[in-house]
Amino acid sequence: MTIDHAHILKFDLNLLVAFDALMSERNVTRAAQRIGISQSALSHNLGRLRTLLSDELFVRSARGIEPTPRAQELAETVSNLLCTIQSRLIEPEQFDPATDERTFTLGLTDYLESLLMPSLLATVRDKAPRVNFVVRPIDQDYPADLLDTGEIDIAIGKVETGNELHKRRKLWSERYVVLALPEKIGPSGVIDLDTFLSTPQAVLVSKDGRCRLVDEILAESGLKRLATVTTPHLFTLPILVRDANMIAPVPASFARAWAPVFGLAISPGPVDVPPYDISLAWHSSSDRNTGHTWLRQQILTALEPVRASVVEAKTASDLLVAAE
Incomplete structure (x- = not known):
């Protein structure tokens, strides 16, 4: 591809900096503060960029400003270009792990x-x-x-x-597996669905309080488990399983690391939860x-x-x- 130097000269780098700040902040005042210029200067740069690209780029909304489809299309290209300029030209940082703090x-x-x-x-x-x-x-x-x-x-x-x-x-x-006392699983090494649904469970919840995945899948079949205790703290679950004779679905990597510490067994889950x-x-x-x-x-x-x-x-x- 041949570079059209005369055309590229029209694109002041500051215009792209203003565009990237607006994409990040979605607010003219905050974007201007972020790059250290006045709000009027930022608005002026945006006007120039709109003329050059023949697109509004950002439109006002109740939440501030929103990018147009053309702006969304350009966002990654502009960000990568600025990142390249910063990392290759402005800040060619060298990190020495032996000495750097x-x-x-x-x-x-x-x-x-x-x-x-x-x-x-x-x-x-x-x-x-x-x-x-x-x-x-x-x-x-x-x-x-x-x-x-x-x-x-x-x-x-x-x-x-x-x-x-x-x-x-x-x-x-x-994947999700089930933590339980060894005697709860028995010689088969597997908790069946009836046992899973009828046994009190310690359940991990997200910050918004929802129990996802397992409950959603059970609900599709009209089933519901006994979520006796819900908590956002994963490390509480093996303690409850050990000391309160409960079961708990947990991530498999967590189970493999911590089940031996708490003296617990691991069972495949009877509910088909996608990994x-x-x-x-x-x-x-x-x-x-x-x-x-x-x-x-x-x-x-x-x-x-x-x-x-x-x-x-x-x-x-x-x-x-x-x-x-």
């Missing part, structure tokens, strides 16, 4: 924190003695806004939402940052034993055998 903030659910952090700290302790970590608790769903605002560097969890500004790498497919992906996610602006690249590799290394054990156990029955 840096704090990384990780967005994790509690059980993924328990699986990752001991191994991650063991992996980096000698090679990066001045690197520190802050763990930010997140819900099971993907916290895209925390990546957008820079409040977290990395998110690990059920990444199903987000936008074109985010990168994602699948780690493993997670979901556990993924590593980050903002595209950090994609080529050397510190972030290093961090992502350390996380992959630290979680490899977990990933390998889940991949090796093709079914929940395999998890049961491996845990015995």
Whole structure:
């Protein structure tokens, strides 16, 4: 493709910066503050860009401003272009783990924190003695806004939402299994549906208080379980199973790590709950940052034993055998 230099000269880089800020903030005042110019200057830049692209780009709404379809189409291209300029021309940062002091903030659910952090700290302790970590608790769903605002560097969890500004790498497919006292499962090693429905359960709920997946699937068949205790704290579940003679559906990777600690058995779930992906996610602006690249590799290394054990156990029955 031949570059039309004369035409490109019309596109002041500041116009693209203004566009990206407006896409992120959806508010003229906040966008102007974000890039350090006056609101009138931002409005002027937007007017120029509208003329150049022959599109309104943003229209007013009750919530502020909303991008037009043309603006949404351009968003990823503009963001990637600015990220490239920043990482390749303005901030060619070099990260030396042996000497650099840096704090990384990780967005994790509690059980993924328990699986990752001991191994991650063991992996980096000698090679990066001045690197520190802050763990930010997140819900099971993907916290895209925390990546957008820079409040977290990395998110690990059920990444199903987000936008074109985010990168994602699948780690493993997670399944639900059932934690129970060994005598509750019996010699068969499997809890049947009748036992599952009639036994009091400790149930993990999301921050909005909903019990998803299992209850939704049961409801499709007109069934309902005994959700005797609901809690947003996953680590409460094995304690309730052990001390209150309950059962609890939990993620398989959590069960495999913690069932032996609490003296519990693992049963395949009698309800066919589709697996979901556990993924590593980050903002595209950090994609080529050397510190972030290093961090992502350390996380992959630290979680490899977990990933390998889940991949090796093709079914929940395999998890049961491996845990015995």
